[in-house]
Amino acid sequence: MRGHNPLEAQVVESLADPAHQGHPLHETLSQLWEAHHNLLNRIERIARVSDGYQSIARDRELTLSARFDKQLRQLEKVARISDRYQMMMHDLNIALREASTHDALTGIANRRLLTERLREETERARRYERPLCVAIVDIDYFKVVNDDHGHEIGDSVLIEVVQVMEAQIREHDLCGRWGGEEFLIVMPETSTDNAILVLERLRQAVEALRVHIRDKTLAVTVSLGLAELGIGESYSSAINRADTALLRAKRNGRNRYERAD
Numbered sequence: 001m002r003g004h005n006p007l008e009a010q011v012v013e014s015l016a017d018p019a020h021q022g023h024p025l026h027e028t029l030s031q032l033w034e035a036h037h038n039l040l041n042r043i044e045r046i047a048r049v050s051d052g053y054q055s056i057a058r059d060r061e062l063t064l065s066a067r068f069d070k071q072l073r074q075l076e077k078v079a080r081i082s083d084r085y086q087m088m089m090h091d092l093n094i095a096l097r098e099a100s101t102h103d104a105l106t107g108i109a110n111r112r113l114l115t116e117r118l119r120e121e122t123e124r125a126r127r128y129e130r131p132l133c134v135a136i137v138d139i140d141y142f143k144v145v146n147d148d149h150g151h152e153i154g155d156s157v158l159i160e161v162v163q164v165m166e167a168q169i170r171e172h173d174l175c176g177r178w179g180g181e182e183f184l185i186v187m188p189e190t191s192t193d194n195a196i197l198v199l200e201r202l203r204q205a206v207e208a209l210r211v212h213i214r215d216k217t218l219a220v221t222v223s224l225g226l227a228e229l230g231i232g233e234s235y236s237s238a239i240n241r242a243d244t245a246l247l248r249a250k251r252n253g254r255n256r257y258e259r260a261d
């Protein structure tokens, strides 16, 4: 309850003073005092109601900001998950692309990637009138390796031969698995004379290779057929000619290269 200010105290005192009883203004002052008193009470009530509203609004503001913070944290979490998901998809795409274009056993280009590259290089060779050579490489008597030592050791030999071949070809050449124990080498910007140097180096490197398996040491050789893309010729026709040259290399004793007509 509020206390009286000096004026109010003076009014209360005057009204209570018996000397003022019966004074003509005593009744008027008494009514005025009551009206003043009521007014003060109403103002106090209004102030209390207003304080109440303000505290409800404050509470609501606090809950709203807490809810906003929570939603923000949830959104951040969703964004992190989405980032991780996108990175996973990206890695998966790279792995898929790798799997669809590379040989699972040896890791080199598969027939699909070779064909893509052959198309591009044939186009470039035609447009700029540049030489392009293709060579087919086949491991000699590979069936004997499998038969004598088993398929697994045959696989190890394939992997090692591939490593040797990869080390011999140049940066812009592409060596891939054409099928079984047959490999194709695409040599852009390379004439027959230069390709022969690459193939002979490669043949010698494979001949020098020794594959160590348990207590055994295996040696293998390769035969090669070479063709240079002719004017207006398709790459598949050049590959057929390289294949025919390879057969000739086999017939002529293996561990050698032959060039197509």
Ligand SMILES: Nc1nc2c(ncn2[C@@H]2O[C@H](COP(=O)(O)OP(=O)(O)OP(=O)(O)O)[C@@H](O)[C@H]2O)c(=O)[nH]1
Residues within 6 Å of the ligand: 105, 138, 139, 140, 141, 142, 143, 144, 146, 150, 151, 152, 153, 154, 155, 158, 179, 180, 181, 250, 254
């Ligand atoms: N281990 C293994 N062997 C394979 C793979 N792909 C093909 N081969 C084997 O390679 C052998 C190819 O043999 P052939 O085509 O008869 O020829 P070759 O014994 O190499 O004899 P020439 O080519 O005439 O010198 C077959 O025995 C196939 O099973 C492979 O991925 N792993």
